[in-house]
Amino acid sequence: MNYALVTGGSRGIGRAVAVRLARMGYPVLVNYQSNDAAAEETLALIREAGSNGELLKFDVSNREATVAALEQWQASHPEDYIDVLVNNAGIRRDNLLIWMEPEDFERVLSTNLYSFYNVTRPLLQPMIRHKHGRIINIASLSGQKGLPGQCNYSAAKGGIIAATKALAQEVGKKNITVNAVAPGFVKTEMVEGLDEAELKKQIPLNRFADADEIAAVVAFLASNDAAYITGECISINGGLYT
């Protein structure tokens, strides 16, 4: 069977993506780090959507733990493979660079960028063997234009966009597409504490996005309708940056 893996699938955008992929018929592997209750809730939503799934709890920034979890899953599913990978897990630790502690720079880079390497690399060989794969990376507006207070986050997300373009050229001949989406502001726990009323004045559509509006584009990129799109980064930002 062909599975989909959504990193950071327990909450926010990842949860919405997991449910969309379930509706498309994929059994969905929900990766998360710590929030068991939220992950269980996502699994219930996947089942409500008519599919099934499994929880895979590991820290995407930890290479050994990530590789071990993916190898263990593959060993217990010898007939199956992960056909759709959504690299979504992410955090932010904002501060002006002059005040930013090294651990906040490193933590954001390891969770948002090194995770791309940790999770994607072990899954490439099976995709190549099956001559089909879809890799979708959740980048950000911050990685396109840079945002003050986010040197760490902008660097990680800009890196993801560049890696998307590079990997797309490496694996295109193997019928694997690699794309990114770059959301603006999305209503999830990640943006709690931001002044939505003030910020939305700068957004031509005058509101933050719902997580499902990001998930819809991810689902499209995972579908056969997007078979000829690769190496792209699609902005989903209400017109905030074009």
Ligand code: NAP
């Ligand atoms: P969120 O609501 O804070 O959810 C983050 C998810 O990532 C949770 O499932 C969390 O798991 C998981 N996670 C965090 N660190 C992890 C780690 N080290 N290993 C495994 N899982 C980890 O965030 P979101 O707003 O949905 O963001 C999802 C993605 O979209 C991120 O890459 C973010 O940078 C990007 N993005 C968000 C926005 C926005 O406005 N919200 C805009 C642009 C881009 P637990 O539940 O276990 O904590």
